[in-house]
Amino acid sequence: MYSTTSAGLDAGTLREQLMGAVTVPGDAGWDAARQAWNLAVDQRPVAVAEPETVADVVAVVNFARERGLRVAAQGTGHAASALAEASLHDTILLKTHRMRVVEIDPDSRRARAQAGALWADVVGPASEHGLAALAGSSHDVGVVGYCLGGGLSWLARKHGLAANSVAAVQVVTADGRVVVADAHHDADLFWALRGGGGNFGIVTAIELELYPVDELYAGMLAFPVERAAEILRAWREWVRTVPDEATSVGRILHLPPFEEIPAPLRGRSFVVVEMAYLGDEAAASELLAPLRALHPVMDTFAAATPADLLALHMDPPSPVPGVGDGTLLDVLPGEALDALVAVSGADTPLLSVELRHLGGALARPRAGAGALATLEEDFALFAVGIAPHPEAAAAVKAALDAVAGAVCEWDAGRRYLNFTESAVDTRRAYSAPAYRRLRAVKTLVDPDNLFRANHPIAPID
Ligand SMILES: Cc1cc2nc3c(=O)[nH]c(=O)nc-3n(C[C@H](O)[C@H](O)[C@H](O)COP(=O)(O)OP(=O)(O)OC[C@H]3O[C@@H](n4cnc5c(N)ncnc54)[C@H](O)[C@@H]3O)c2cc1C
Secondary structure (H helix, E strand, O other): OOOOOOOOOOHHHHHHHOOOEEEOOOOOOHHHHHOOOEOOOOOOOOEEEEOOOHHHHHHHHHHHHHOOOEEEEEOOOOOHHHHHHOOOOOEEEEEOOOOOOEEEEOOOOEEEEEOOOEHHHHHHHHHOOOEEOOOOOOOOOEHHHHHHHOOOOOOHHHHOOHHHHEEEEEEEOOOOOEEEEEOOEOHHHHHHHOOOOOOOOEEEEEEEEOEEOOOOEEEEEEEEHHHHHHHHHHHHHHHOOOOOOEEEEEEEEEOOOOOOOOOOOOOOEEEEEEEEEOOOHHHHHHHHHHHHOOOOOEEOOEEOOHHHHHHHOOOOOOOEOEEEEEEEEOOOOHHHHHHHHHOOOOOOOEEEEEEEEOOHHHHOOOOOOOOOOOOOOOEEEEEEEEOOOHHHHHHHHHHHHHHHHHOHHHEOOOOOHHHOOOOOOHHHHOOHHHHHHHHHHHHHHOOOOOEOOOOOOOOOO
């Protein structure tokens, strides 16, 4: 019998099969190997594998299966908190960061990214061809993890969830095969991967549709945080009037006094409206006029390239310890905004409380869509705070509870898993038929539950 404890794990056997690295507790570099992007998360797997090739990934999957271990894929560890909530004592953490090759084909308007690619690896090169990927707000979120979970981009209201612009996925399956799932091959698996998360295999590469962008105008308007209720109410009225070409965020920001934050913002609080608009300056100015009439203290709107969008949301430039969570809201009456503002004042430990405007293409199912075809709610709420130590984490968690409590009356009850950083019942993320089908696909492709996702979907018993 093989041993399944880290003390007895025959790591040397796996090491011999890999171009990449295998680290187990007690090895030099163990703490660095098990570290997630979110520095507040303490991951204690049985081993960490850092494959460099598809064959390496196959070797890890076979090794784990033969020993009754499980495998959890991790691109960056942005979404590691839910994964680490349960014990990883029987799990090999498979970190894909050494597999970062990206190819852009401007003719077919496709990008092919290896599993460890970050959005910056795709967005910059695509932007040079006037093409946009449906990237998230952060440069160093993983392309694969983001797309498997849905993917809410700055072009979301025009082009829908990023998962539904995935053209093909190369996956290592539970039985150690390498398959390329697309609309014509392994169609059920392809459907499940697009929104069903990391439950169905280890993705080794992903192919994405890119969109031509002729004109783009983007930026933010910032106002004193004391005007939060007034500005968020005005934004809520304004989003009812905007076309699908406009995707915007209304947020309260309490910026820490960190050097990497631009001087005019550092250590200060604001209520902010950010927007990306697929159109020219004249049309954008007309659109923005009602908000500019409210006299922002800062207006950064300007013509932009798709690559510029990675800086718009001012996400952290490098790993941080954070605790965050989010939900979906059906409607957003003025009293909901007032309640949100009341718990997001100067005394909150939260860094950001944001509302993303949904609707448009996000609410329209696209032919051939995946497991997460749409987000039908009107707004996504996400709040986050910095948590460098357990006391700070407890304070941030209490503040997140206060935010959830403030809007519970308008909570749609459904979750968007990319904005869910705690372990939840994954049924809440899908329609009942989609969830049943996800479990059926899981049972077919991974009956023994080898793959462990941060948001698990179990096979049928
Ligand atoms: C600063 C910040 C900004 C963000 N901005 C946005 C945004 O604009 N829009 C949005 O929709 N989301 C956003 N997110 C959420 C983000 O999309 C999720 O956290 C996503 O899961 C991150 O993917 P990752 O690969 O970087 O993280 P990881 O924690 O590495 O992966 C998350 C999960 O994806 C699965 N996974 C990853 N790689 C593989 C693989 N190769 N094979 C199989 N499964 C895999 C696993 O189940 C894993 O647990 C943001 C998060 C942060 C922290």
